[in-house]
Amino acid sequence: MVAEAEGIHQSIPVLDVQYRCITKGIEEIVDISAATAVAVASPPSSPGCLQVALEPDAVAVDVAALELDLRALNAIPNGPMEPLQFVPSFRSGSFADIGPRRYMEDEHIRIDDLSAHLGSLLSCPTPSAFYGVFDGHGDSDAAAYIKRHAIRFIFEDTDFPQASEPDKVFLDSVKNCVRKAFLLADLALADDCTISSSSGTTALMALVFGRLLLVANVGDCRAVLCRKGKAVEMSQDHRPIYAAERQRVEESGGYIDDGYLNGVLSVTRALGDWDMKMPRGSPSPLISEPEFRQAMLTEDDEFLIIGCDGIWDVMSSQCAVSIVRRGLRRHDDPGHSARELVKEALRLNTSDNLTAIVICLSSEDRSSPPSPCSQDQQQQPPRLRYCKSLSAEALCNLRSWMDNDGGGD
The missing domain is CATH 3.60.40.10 (PPM-type phosphatase domain)
Structure with a gap:
């Protein structure tokens, strides 16, 4: 003081x-102030489909x-x-x-x-x-x-x-x-x-x-x-x-x-x-x-x-x-x-x-409550949380991956 x-x-x-x-x-x-999202791609399950997994809170929301x-x-x-x-x-x-x-x-x-x-x-x-x-x-x-x-x-x-x-x-x-x-x-x-x-x-x-x-x-x-x-x-x-x-x-x-x-x-x-x-x-x-x-x-x-x-x-x-x-x-x-x-x-x-x-303020963590899902959905592999939007740098990285690697096969 x-x-x-x-x-x-x-x-x-x-x-x-x-x-x-x-x-x-x-x-x-x-460092949650970082504005870069790292995209981790898995093999497409169908043509033209790209699955992107992001760590929770990887992109800081301002x-x-x-x-x-x-x-x-x-x-x-x-x-x-x-x-x-x-x-x-x-x-x-x-x-x-x-x-x-x-x-x-x-x-x-x-x-x-x-x-x-x-x-x-x-x-x-x-x-x-x-x-x-x-x-x-x-x-x-x-x-x-x-x-x-x-x-x-x-x-x-x-x-x-x-x-x-x-x-x-x-x-x-x-x-x-x-x-x-x-x-x-x-x-x-x-x-x-x-x-x-x-x-x-x-x-x-x-x-x-x-x-x-x-x-x-x-x-x-x-x-x-x-x-x-x-x-x-x-x-x-x-x-x-x-x-x-x-x-x-x-x-x-x-x-x-x-x-x-x-x-x-x-x-x-x-x-x-x-x-x-x-x-x-x-x-x-x-x-x-x-x-x-x-x-x-x-x-x-x-x-x-x-x-x-x-x-x-x-x-x-x-x-x-x-x-x-x-x-x-x-x-x-x-x-x-x-x-x-x-x-x-x-x-x-x-x-x-x-x-x-x-x-x-509760006996259990309520910061990310589970959402109800069907029996078919329960049998599928769990999906990671994702951000609603990507930073410009993350979009650039994703586009580069698709151009150089994703479109080669």
Whole structure:
């Protein structure tokens, strides 16, 4: 977050307290930005017929990240919802790497079963889950503090609502509690004499209650939902290039210098950093007020990615979704996919610490559902997936093959 450039690479294990998940093994990352398709031809089954087999995702599909359809995603019912067939089933994995930095300042939380984790402390719509990523700057103290106390701030100190259905009243109450928790956490960092006033952290938290997904964000970590293969951004990066944030900063007396808030921070919202917020109670261009986005999950929603800015500095939301989706097709392991995402960011020369969480929203991979087929079709050899279109280079290679080899017999 703070403008700096350091250059020692070191990998470190993931620390997840009670909800630790250790992944084993990693497959080589393929550069999905390549626009060349390799055609593998088999002998024609009939005159003039050429069978072309392509590896899945061999040709990258350049799709811009989808904007939120707020009217659809935010359609939270006023009263109890009618029961639907789709019920999310959460399983997650994570991976973190120090990257080229000298110190690791990222922290994260994964709780796939929030009700079981909190026990009698919480009565909420089920299934329920809680995830968080905290990207520290200045040092790691603020991020580590928020990780240690996040559960207390949200579910113990804010009179968290008790409900059996995620209706609009419940949603509004949860938002109020989370907003209050962020402000309490910010003040707690100011009061803790063991934490430097220059220590701060971004914070992104995702809570799921039944089919309701709520994301609260301060800073430039990002949550991205995969909906039928398309990236739906569930948070807005709080950076000076975000027009609304720039306007708010300038109206509060701050300024942007070379892309940094007051020439120091690359984010416009954060917890801590009290050397920029003092004296307490005075207006500050750096705030800890979270922004919210929510969605009602459906069977079209495959997984959620939460990552720190070390990921998003070097790849788009759609690129990250494509990497994870392809990995889940191969091994159906969210922890492995999180590691693949981090390794790809390292290959793309990210300059920051790296943390990624992948949350599958079903007990099985739904990224490529089987299509029904007849008995005759079942007896035929399985057909590989194919792309809807080929790149210009691939078409050129295919035409050359047909002219030189395919037409010789």
